[in-house]
Amino acid sequence: MVRAVLFDLDGTLVNTLPDLAFITNQTLRDLGFPERSEEEIRMFVGNGVRKLIVRALPQGVTLSQDIFDLMQANYLKYQNRLSTVYDGIPSVLQKMQERGIRTAIVTNKPHAAAQEVSAKYFGDLVDLVQGQQEGIPVKPAPDTGKIILQKLQIKPEEAVYVGDSDTDIETGKNLKMLPISCTWGFRSEAFLLEHGAECLVRSPEELLTKVLSL
Numbered sequence: 323m324v325r326a327v328l329f330d331l332d333g334t335l336v337n338t339l340p341d342l343a344f345i346t347n348q349t350l351r352d353l354g355f356p357e358r359s360e361e362e363i364r365m366f367v368g369n370g371v372r373k374l375i376v377r378a379l380p381q382g383v384t385l386s387q388d389i390f391d392l393m394q395a396n397y398l399k400y401q402n403r404l405s406t407v408y409d410g411i412p413s414v415l416q417k418m419q420e421r422g423i424r425t426a427i428v429t430n431k432p433h434a435a436a437q438e439v440s441a442k443y444f445g446d447l448v449d450l451v452q453g454q455q456e457g458i459p460v461k462p463a464p465d466t467g468k469i470i471l472q473k474l475q476i477k478p479e480e481a482v483y484v485g486d487s488d489t490d491i492e493t494g495k496n497l498k499m500l501p502i503s504c505t506w507g508f509r510s511e512a513f514l515l516e517h518g519a520e521c522l523v524r525s526p527e528e529l530l531t532k533v534l535s536l
Contacts, residue, residue, distance in 0.1 A: 324536045326476045327418060328467055328499075329448075330485035331429035331436055332367060333507030335411050336443060340404035342367055346378050348400060349393045355380050364508050368487040370430035370460045371397060394432070401435055407443050408506055410526035415447040417530055426450040426470045428483070428493070430460045450474065462492035471497075482533060488517035502532065 332338040339360060346366075347357040358366070358378050366377040375393040376385050418425055425448050429436050436453030450473055452466045459465045471478060483494035486507025491514070494501025503519040504526075505511045511522060523529040 324423060324480065324482055324533050326424040326426065326471075326474055326481040327533055328426050328428045328470060328481055328483045328497075330461075330483075330487070330490045330493075331427050331431055331439060331453075333486040333509070334408075334484060334490070334504055335427070336405050336407050336439060337507075338401075338405040338439075339364055339367070339508060341401055342374070344404060345393070345396045345400050346374060348396050349375060349389075350378060352392055352396070353389065355383070367508060368430065368489045370454050371432060397432070397435065402439060402442060405439070408526065412444065412447060414526040414530045415444060418533070419447060421534070423533065424449050424474050424476065426452065426474065428452050428461070428467045428470055430454050430489075462489050462496055464493065464496040467493060467497045482536065484523075484529065486514075488514070491518050491520075500536070502529065504529065 329335055343360045343363045346363050350357050366374050371393060372390060375389065379385065415425055427436060427440055427448055431453050433453035433455045437451050440448050440451045450470055452470050454460050478498040482500045482502050483490065483497060484502045484504060486504050487509050491501045491503060500521060502521045502523055503514045505522055505524045514522065523532055
């Protein structure tokens with residue numbers, strides 16, 4: 323029986339791609355560099371803000387502290403302007419809560435930003451949030467997930483990890499729990515299968531059905 327569901331955030335609960343594209347391109351504009359397409363940025367996300375801007379910089383440009391600080395400043399300034407919650411997610415979170423299933427967000431988004439997004443879109447439908455913090459390895463390392471499990475006092479075998487990327491598949495495996503891959507996010511179904519997806523769900527309602535069957 324599943325007692326907890328750990329969720330990725332970007333591309334899983336919230337479509338943040340429009341905001342991430344704007345923030346990245348604003349940073350590139352500020353630096354005088356060419357912009358990236360939304361489809362390029364779609365493939366750059368998933369491993370935290372630092373990796374996102376590193377991947378977006380022109381070839382041959384090395385990330386400096388000043389560039390990273392600019393990216394972070396733009397992130398805090400412009401986030402949550404264009405993002406939308408995926409249809410069906412709030413209802414599924416509420417139904418999990420009604421059945422006594424704990425829910426948490428485990429993301430590579432900066433911790434303060436992740437807390438802000440969760441509070442804005444989900445209120446008390448999510449029990450805990452753990453984002454990227456200094457000194458804690460980011461996903462697919464299991465560290466952030468282990469923090470959540472410890473706070474919930476739940477064993478890995480009593481939980482599942484839900485995400486939309488190859489990073490999330492690895493994260494679930496590293497946490498020794500079933501990774502459930504959603505196909506409505508930033509990666510295609512074919513991509514997920516190529517990268518070892520063990521369980522696919524194509525809608526939030528299908529996710530709920532799957533979790534209740536385990």
